[in-house]
Amino acid sequence: MNLKEKLHQLCLDIVNERNANIQRNFASIQEAMLSETKSSAGDKHETGRAMLQLEREKLGNQLLEIEKVTAILQKVNPTITAKQGSLGAIIYTSQANYFISVSVGEISANNSTFYAIASNTPIGKLLLGKKVGDTVSFREQVFVIEKVL
Secondary structure, eight states, rough: HHHHHHHHHHHHHHHHHHHHHHHHHHHHHHHHHHHHHHHHHHHHHEEEEOOOOOOHHHHHHHHHHHHHHHHHHOEEEEEEOSSSSSSSSSEEESSSSSEEOOOEEEEETTEEEEEEEESHHHHHHHHHTTTOOOOOETTTTTEEEEOOO
């Protein structure tokens, strides 16, 4: 498995784990809503039910976001070598290493640290279209693109 395939798989694993956690929370809220219906009465019942409903809506929004992130990851072809900053590119800079895919934070592969970032993040936007030798200014720091895969 090449480096890009490893990074892609790590991102998938993180997103799938987040999805599983949200699904578990969603199921427990559904269960709590059913038990609220059976056991409670009056204002306390309405308040508890409203709180559960709000939590369910929040989790529903998180599930939609996970679906979007998964769709982006499916667009990444880990077998293609990039020549410039683009979706699926690995970019080595003088400051840090980036994998342009989805925002899951710091990940490690092949004894190196990478930041998995989305192309629509501030740093992601700056890296799009950049080639080896280009410089990027971010947060009062200037760094050089050293390698693009």
